[in-house]
Amino acid sequence: MSSLLNKFAREPELEPERYEFREAPIHHFALDRRDFFKFFGAGIMVFAAAKDALALQESGGGRQNHSEELPKEITAWLHIGEDGSVTAFTGKVEIGQNIRTSLAQSVADELRVSFETVRMVMGDTQLTPFDMGTFGSRTTPTMAPQLRRVASAARELLLQTAAKEWNTAPEKLLAVNAKITDPASGRATTYADVARGKTLAQRIPDEDPMTPASEWTIAGKSLPKVDGRAFVTGRHQYTSDLRPAGLMYGKVLRAPSFGATMTSCDISAAQKFPAAVIVHDGDFVGAAASSENEADEAIAAIRAEWKETSQPSSSELFSYLKQNVASDEPSDLTQSGSIPDGLAAATHRLEATYTVAYIAHAPLEPRAAVAEWKDGKLTVRTGTQRPFATRDALAEAFHLAKENVRVIVPDTGSAYGGKHTPDAALEAARLARATGKPVKIVWTREEEFTWSYFRPAGVIEIKSGVAADGKLTAWEFHNYNSGAAGIGTPYTVPNQHIEFHPVRSPLRQGSYRGLAATANHFARESHMDDLAHAAAMDPLDFRLKNISDPRLRDVFQAAAESFGWPAKKTKPGQGFGIGGGIEKSGYVATCTEISTDDARGAIRVVRVVTAFDCGAIVNPDGLRNQIMGANIMGLGGALFEAMAFNGGRITNARFARYRVPRFRDVPDMEIVLMDRKDIPSAGAGETPLVGLAPAIGNAIFDATGVRRTTLPLAPRA
């Protein structure tokens, strides 16, 4: 039992369902110290080294440490210019989760400067330290503390420098609002004056003290999104908006179906378009032209023949998954006690199977890249969550040294775990090499729906037992394909068997906001609801009886109190449901009210209350925005989103056929934040989503007496 708890309580790692990348990170630092000051001018620079193995894995390590190079485990750095400007560098990227703002808050807070002084340089392989990628809700728990340590060390360095000039001790000086003062003598100077004329670089001590959350002054506040004005005026340039001089527009010939191989390709007709450059290289066929229309016409003129293969369809998906367990891949098993003993001790026993569909990220900005070659060096601007992995993929594809590839990530039109692969970057770079000009690739919506990757579908089987007193006695849980994130139960059960079975997926699959935690929570919390009814207990009371973690108990009670649980039905078709759990060090509980009073039998989510505990809150308003967004995005996967496919073709690769949540779907929402200043901050972009689907399913059961065991719950409504 204790080993099981440890397994799920320890620091989150790379969840096994990150199918889209399994290669080891390749570490490299592009800037040395001399370069740094050349780039950013004189001043003071401080860099942070990783404290633990996990941070190392995410951000650095590996290369030999030459005298002028930065240390190998560097994770973040910060520069204070001669004008007092503060620039902090991180390999993380901004994709709408608002970390450009929240990280700047942490830096400003720790450095004791105004928020406006701090500029974040993010996701640029030439300027920022190595970072594995922006995923797994890791920025707030790992990058924010690293930047804080850098800022804290910079503050100390400024104090020491001033103290030396004034012949006093640094402890006697104060650093407040970008100024250093000596209360004893009344002397004062600014950070800018201290930095002037210096090229000071310092590695920070291993154990640098950070300001506790209870003393934060800038972090912990609801500051508005950095550069908000650029977004409301349309001035912000996403990758797809870039128009460098001489730009050409690229298009790629796609296979007619998954698994199809090209048997012949005649590009002669396409070559008659004078303005188009056609590239046929291996299985890649693309065109670049001076306009998108011309590139489209050139692609349309290519005559290719394909050999298609038999592919499963969405109608047979779940039996296919069960029949295609990847026996060559080990399953992920956690066990304690004995399931037969647990079932024997139970008064009520249940068995159920749950399924979840493949769904699409559908980021509103499709995958895009602009590539340009100059003097044998390649620069690619692209909306990716993994700039360094994209750089490595480009270096490998074009046989370049990594130093000769630079990947820059403009703040991107969302990703939700969907922008991990380097596809668009590779396509743009290949075409740009052939044309000698910059080439832009922007995937169409249909390409985005078809050739990206999906949240894994899955089948989950649960066998359980509960004793007469309402205590769980047995919990056997098998997940086929969808993944192991959030697979461990947060409830106390003496006899457990929890296993994830990898499957040969019929579709390309990968990360997604919430990963498999959504599927695993849906199955577990739906099942808990049925167990509560079997034991004739209120669903909340039943959960509380089986919870030992006080933070989980707190969020359930907070959500229930705010919702008014147990609620009394006042009209036909009304139903109430509850669900929750622990994921990525965050705690969530969700209560919903649904209505089935529509003549078509449609389900409407009327009201949602979410209680969330992610430790110390960095930006309450940004957090509310994330929780609200997680609920609304989660509503789609809970109620109606599902990829339909047949014969290797996605048959709903359009917004007209793939329904996503819109204004009309939005319920009344209430968010209860548990600000735990005594606990380190966890990420918040994903976890708030996981309680929603089961809370809706449980409310449907409450309203109709029918248990729906499939996600989406109401696909045709």
Added chain:
Amino acid sequence: MAPPLELVVNDQKYPVHSDPDTRLLTVLRDELGLTGTKYGCGEGQCGACTVLIGGSPRRSCQVLLGEVVQPVTTIEGLEKDGHLHPVQQAFLDLDAFQCAYCTSGMIISSVALLTQKPDPSSTDIVQFMQGNICRCGTYPRIVDAIQRAAKSMEKQPR
């Protein structure tokens, strides 16, 4: 080569060389460099490419250049003399965005709504804005921003 067509965008006349059957979205973005208007789906389903033509909201991915006779307003045309349009200001004040890729289309649609209905109820807003997708799910804040803008425009008509 055919003589250029003339397009009026944001009170400015532009000679345009694209074919008349080019989508207005492509002309705005690729020929005129007005990239504030976004591509989201190319099928008129997401609203990211919304512009005003003669004051009415249109999906610029569904309009061909040759069909445009009235003046066009894009997101770049709302700010006047350094002052944001009240709708832009309200979106900014309420942080009514996350990745903000949908924001241009949301703001343009909101301007169109407030022109037709200066004091919309939340039901009016939901109905009018139904064709605009925000995949990040900031809809409630957008509804609030539109109502805030309505109040501010009532006090100070534009």
